[in-house]
Amino acid sequence: MPSRLSPDDQRRVNEYLSAPQHQVERRPFRPWRMMLVLLVVVFSLGLLSLLLGRLAL
Template identity: 65%
Template sequence: MTSRLSPEDQARVDHYLSAPQHQVERKPFRPWLLLAIVLASVIGLGLLSRLLSRLVL
């Protein structure tokens, strides 16, 4: 993909991104953990809503 920036602006962007504060090591993305958290949240909120409906009615 070609850049739409001028060479001077691209050099500034490259210099900015190469700074140490922008070189953060991150853990790999784990989609199964995200899916488990979402499912647990949905099931937990569903059970809580059923409990609350039985307490109110």
């Protein structure tokens, strides 16, 4: 798909994106770790709500 930017605007965008502050190394995304953390949080909040429900009654 061709760019909708003018060549001058595209050059400025490329310069901006190639600046050192935009070249951050990131760790790879780990979906299984995220799912595990999510399950632990949901499980913990469920246990907390059960405990609070038992204390309130």
